[in-house]
Amino acid sequence: MREPTYFVLAALLRGPLHGYAIMKRAGELSGGRVRLATGILYTALDRLTAEGHVELVSEERVGGRVRRTYGLTEGGSAALRAEAMRMAEAARLVIESGAEKKAGIAARKLRTT
């Protein structure tokens, strides 16, 4: 799963949002790293809807224009969770071995002094 996709799904964790709100929320959640542009967002929403990860929740008219709200499906939540677990595993590999290394260096220092 690519990072923008991950953050689009993550943006919907707390509940359904409309297009512009998804862009803003994905930006906030990623610390500004994922800056979705309109065209990219809708291409992603098309794909995620086709895959069954995201669904249209409601449709309202605001000042003559359509505003559609999208939400996570069960499949979407599961896919997001699986990806989060995969990244957590990958992160643990590095972070824990980093801690061991530090401990190792400290022990060696003690021995030499």
Place this chain on the structure above:
Amino acid sequence: MSELDVSLLMRRTRLLLRFYPPGYRARRGEEILDTLLETTRPGRGWPPAREVASVIGGGLRARRAANLNQGLRASLRHVGILAAAMTMVQTPAALLVVVGEPIANVRPSGLPSYAELGIALGSLLVVVALVLQPHFVMFVLRVAWFYAG
């Protein structure tokens, strides 16, 4: 921001949506327009450049998807139009080559003849026009007009 500026921004943004194929525009156009306008700061005449670029990219992608899904009959029609257009351009160009042959012997070596240039330019125009399609050619002209105005 005056009302005139808002209507200009709206017209430009609607024009931008023409990058999407008609069916897609009917389904999603208003929604994308709404989002694009939200990304535009008040007083600006155009949505931000990266938004414009993303819409052009997304539009072309949607066109490609629509072309792939159009079915055998429509595909054959497109191929037919393409073949007819190629013939129409290349027949006069080929004639020019035949007629231009004696002249070509006189021209300084290393320079392409007018006939060769004609073929290259004609083919390029046909390919461009077909890729863009008639609606799209009109659209490009209107964009040019917008920039000029």
